Amino acid sequence: MIRIQNLSKSYGDFFQLSIPELIIPDRKIVGVVGNNGAGKTTLLRCILDLVKVDNGSIFINDFKVNKNDQWKIITGSYLDESFLIDHLTAFEYFRISAELYKVPVNIMQERLNSYSNFISSLDMQHTLIRDLSSGNKKKTGLVSNFIVQPSLFIFDEPFAGLDPSSRNRLKSILKTLREKENMTMLISSHDLDYIYEICDEILVLQNGAVSQTLNQKEHNLEDLKKIF
Amino acid sequence: MTINNTTSLLIKELFTIKWLEIKRSPFFRKKIVSIIFNSIVFINFIFFSFFGGIYINHILTRLYPNKSPYSVVSIYLPLIIVISALLRIFILKIMNWDIKPFLHWPVSKKRLSFIFLFFSFFNKYTLPVLLFIISYTIEWIQETHSFQTAIFFCLVQIYILIFSELFSLTVVKSSQFRISIFIFFLLNISLSYLITYHYLYAAGWLTPIFSVINIYYIITNHNDYYLLFENRKYPKSTYRKFIYLSFYNEINVKRITRNSILIKMTVIYAICMIAGLVTILNHVNQSEDPFRLTLMLIFFSGHLTFLLTVGHLFNWDYNWRDFIFAKPFSLYKYVKSNVFFAIILCLIPSFIYLIAYIVYSLPIFIYLSSFCLYIIIINYILAFSSIKNYHFVNPNYISPSTSDFRPGRLFFFIFFIIAGYIIYLFDGSVIIISHMNLLPSLFFGVIGIVMLLSAPVWFRIILRYLKQNKYNMFSR
Numbered sequence: 207m208i209r210i211q212n213l214s215k216s217y218g219d220f221f222q223l224s225i226p227e228l229i230i231p232d233r234k235i236v237g238v239v240g241n242n243g244a245g246k247t248t249l250l251r252c253i254l255d256l257v258k259v260d261n262g263s264i265f266i267n268d269f270k271v272n273k274n275d276q277w278k279i280i281t282g283s284y285l286d287e288s289f290l291i292d293h294l295t296a297f298e299y300f301r302i303s304a305e306l307y308k309v310p311v312n313i314m315q316e317r318l319n320s321y322s323n324f325i326s327s328l329d330m331q332h333t334l335i336r337d338l339s340s341g342n343k344k345k346t347g348l349v350s351n352f353i354v355q356p357s358l359f360i361f362d363e364p365f366a367g368l369d370p371s372s373r374n375r376l377k378s379i380l381k382t383l384r385e386k387e388n389m390t391m392l393i394s395s396h397d398l399d400y401i402y403e404i405c406d407e408i409l410v411l412q413n414g415a416v417s418q419t420l421n422q423k424e425h426n427l428e429d430l431k432k433i434f
Numbered sequence: 435m436t437i438n439n440t441t442s443l444l445i446k447e448l449f450t451i452k453w454l455e456i457k458r459s460p461f462f463r464k465k466i467v468s469i470i471f472n473s474i475v476f477i478n479f480i481f482f483s484f485f486g487g488i489y490i491n492h493i494l495t496r497l498y499p500n501k502s503p504y505s506v507v508s509i510y511l512p513l514i515i516v517i518s519a520l521l522r523i524f525i526l527k528i529m530n531w532d533i534k535p536f537l538h539w540p541v542s543k544k545r546l547s548f549i550f551l552f553f554s555f556f557n558k559y560t561l562p563v564l565l566f567i568i569s570y571t572i573e574w575i576q577e578t579h580s581f582q583t584a585i586f587f588c589l590v591q592i593y594i595l596i597f598s599e600l601f602s603l604t605v606v607k608s609s610q611f612r613i614s615i616f617i618f619f620l621l622n623i624s625l626s627y628l629i630t631y632h633y634l635y636a637a638g639w640l641t642p643i644f645s646v647i648n649i650y651y652i653i654t655n656h657n658d659y660y661l662l663f664e665n666r667k668y669p670k671s672t673y674r675k676f677i678y679l680s681f682y683n684e685i686n687v688k689r690i691t692r693n694s695i696l697i698k699m700t701v702i703y704a705i706c707m708i709a710g711l712v713t714i715l716n717h718v719n720q721s722e723d724p725f726r727l728t729l730m731l732i733f734f735s736g737h738l739t740f741l742l743t744v745g746h747l748f749n750w751d752y753n754w755r756d757f758i759f760a761k762p763f764s765l766y767k768y769v770k771s772n773v774f775f776a777i778i779l780c781l782i783p784s785f786i787y788l789i790a791y792i793v794y795s796l797p798i799f800i801y802l803s804s805f806c807l808y809i810i811i812i813n814y815i816l817a818f819s820s821i822k823n824y825h826f827v828n829p830n831y832i833s834p835s836t837s838d839f840r841p842g843r844l845f846f847f848i849f850f851i852i853a854g855y856i857i858y859l860f861d862g863s864v865i866i867i868s869h870m871n872l873l874p875s876l877f878f879g880v881i882g883i884v885m886l887l888s889a890p891v892w893f894r895i896i897l898r899y900l901k902q903n904k905y906n907m908f909s910r
Contacts (some may be wrong), residue, residue: 256537275437278540291451291535293458302447306440306539334458 207232207358207390208253213262215252223248223414225262230392235384237401238394240411241434246394247285249411250362253392254283266358279307282351283360287343292336296328296346299335300353307354317353324375325349341367352379359383359391365400373400380404398434402427441541445549452553483562487569491577504574508587512594515563555599567591 208230215223223245230236238246251257253264255271263270266277283289291299304314318325328342335346344367351359359380365373381404383389395401401408402422410418410433420430494503533550537543567588574584 254538255543275540275542278437278538279440281540283538285538289535289538293455294451298454302451303539305447306443306541308440 207267208392209265210253211263211265213252213264214260215248215257216260223252225249225414225416228409228416230390232390233384233388234406235380235391235393235404237405237408238392238411239396239398239401239408239430239434240394244411245414246411247362248414250283250285250360250392250394254281254285254360256285280357281360282307282354282356282358284344284347284351284364285360285362287340287347290335290343290347292334294335295331295333296325296335296338296342296349297330299346300330300350303350303354307356309354314353317355318349321349321352321379324372324379341369341372344368345372348376352383355383355387355389357389359389359393361391361393363395363397364393365395365397373397377404398430399427402430437540437542440539441545444536444539444541444546448549448553480562480565483565484569487566487571488573490570491573504578504587507570508590511567511591515591515594515598555596560595560599563595564592567595 208228210225210228212227213223213225238249240246248257252259253266253271255264259272265271266281269277271277291302294302300314300318301311304311309317318330325345328338328345335343338346344364348361348364351361364376364380368376377400380391380393384391393401393405406421408420408430409416410420410430418433490507491503494501494506498506533547536546571584571588574587575581578584
């Protein structure tokens with residue numbers, strides 16, 4: 207699904223991301239963990255072609271991300287609230303997302319209803335996104351991807367800022383989407399417990415490089431925690 | 435589903451999104467006082483821009499009876515716009531953050547960035563110039579009944595305005611646009627040459643060709659959306675390092691606010707200072723009544739300072755003024771740190787002013803300089819008097835301002851329009867106080883003096899009040 211070759215990205219002299227090769231397979235949930243400044247968000251931004259890489263290539267389903275925009279049709283992402291259009295209501299934002307991904311309104315509504323527990327605290331119709339709490343903004347961004355169900359999700363710290371019940375609901379939503387819709391997911395997080403529980407593989411980033419790859423079958427949570 | 439289809443869908447949605455952005459602007463959710471005040475400011479500038487285009491010919495005819503006012507405007511309007519773009523190259527600009535929410539959607543990024551470049555053109559500082567051009571074109575048609583010539587003039591000026599704006603938006607940030615520097619100025623110099631020698635028809639026909647060339651180049655080369663996330667990139671060129679390192683407060687303000695307003699303000703002020711010196715020397719030899727001149731200039735200075743400065747008090751977002759007024763601030767260090775940069779940068783516009791004065795005998799730029807001088811003096815007085823009394827609520831966090839106050843372009847627009855009024859005043863035939871004698875001039879002068887002298891007082895009072903009530907005023 208995602209193939210990275212000889213990726214390098216730096217910000218002047220201050221930071222470097224260097225990944226010679228990385229493959230995110232189909233229908234897997236892959237987690238990315240690392241300390242602050244390890245390069246998690248930069249990696250996601252490179253994959254989503256939000257920053258210009260210095261060297262290397264990134265392919266999503268054989269589409270080179272910086273040359274061809276067709277990969278965006280099968281990709282949904284949410285990095286932070288600056289990617290929301292804050293003068294819209296949540297419902298308007300969902301409608302535009304659904305329209306761009308060619309999801310009919312009735313299906314969009316059905317899917318929204320299925321996530322009603324997750325977004326119960328969200329006033330979709332009347333409150334503008336900019337007036338929502340940060341947790342509800344995050345829910346808006348996440349749900350806008352859930353209702354369109356592309357093949358690939360890329361989320362940057364989806365659990366951060368959510369209350370414990372919402373985190374549990376999000377966890378089960380992600381698992382359900384992977385099992386029923388065969389989705390591929392790439393999730394970065396500091397929350398080792400949740401990441402271990404839902405991810406098939408976990409990439410540990412240190413100093414801009416993938417230092418280790420862990421999986422549920424061969425490693426347990428303690429192995430992951432020991433790294434930090 | 436293809437990217438082209440979704441991009442077309444998004445283009446349709448964009449107009450709805452933009453309309454909702456205006457309709458749901460935080461501006462309309464503030465207290466009625468701020469809405470009324472900002473509306474007055476808005477109407478004031480619309481008035482100046484529209485009627486400036488209508489009445490500028492009267493001013494120019496009285497000043498230069500041997501020249502056609504149309505040729506004067508045709509020559510100097512593009513030069514002013516291009517000089518403004520030149521200065522904007524040196525005044526670093528932040529990229530438009532509006533594009534960010536759309537980048538993760540299935541749309542063509544090149545088309546998207548191209549669309550947002552043109553959306554950027556329609557801002558509150560370019561639109562007044564556009565209004566001026568349109569109103570001047572209408573006046574041209576009414577006076578001369580020469581429809582084709584007027585339309586060609588309009589097209590040429592709008593072309594130069596659009597591409598100077600796009601040029602300054604893109605060229606500083608992208609090395610791929612170095613070639614566009616030469617293309618843009620080559621094309622615009624040739625247009626100005628054609629206009630200067632009265633080949634307006636040729637300029638008018640060439641405008642669409644030049645537009646296509648520029649648009650094609652931008653579409654095929656523009657990748658500026660990457661630069662939204664490159665804020666951590668340290669400027670590599672020595673020149674840019676010099677800009678960053680030569681300021682006392684601007685470096686820290688820019689790191690926190692990601693806003694280049696202070697740099698722009700300093701450049702504008704520096705230009706004004708040097709140009710003002712030329713003005714003073716010129717006034718010594720002029721025969722105008724210096725007393726009336728001073729009174730009217732004080733009136734306009736106080737009036738415009740009020741409009742330009744107080745507007746930010748009702749700004750939804752924090753901006754650089756909130757920060758700069760919160761910290762202990764040494765005006766001496768601030769001015770001293772800018773001296774070398776000011777001297778270097780002011781040589782450029784000073785040469786331009788000198789050429790205009792010597793070659794064309796046009797004193798209009800000298801009067802513009804005097805106006806600039808008053809503005810800079812008044813703003814420094816305001817800054818100095820306000821800094822000691824305003825205590826910022828939370829200096830640790832300042833969000834990037836989504837409603838940037840960009841005085842750079844605003845100043846240039848004001849130069850052209852208001853300078854015309856000032857020149858009109860010199861002649862004693864003011865648009866609103868025609869054939870006035872000393873008493874009305876004195877009246878307006880007193881108003882200006884009161885506004886200037888009271889500025890520190892009302893500024894402090896309003897700021898203190900707003901600090902206490904800011905969160906209540908900007909209610910959700």
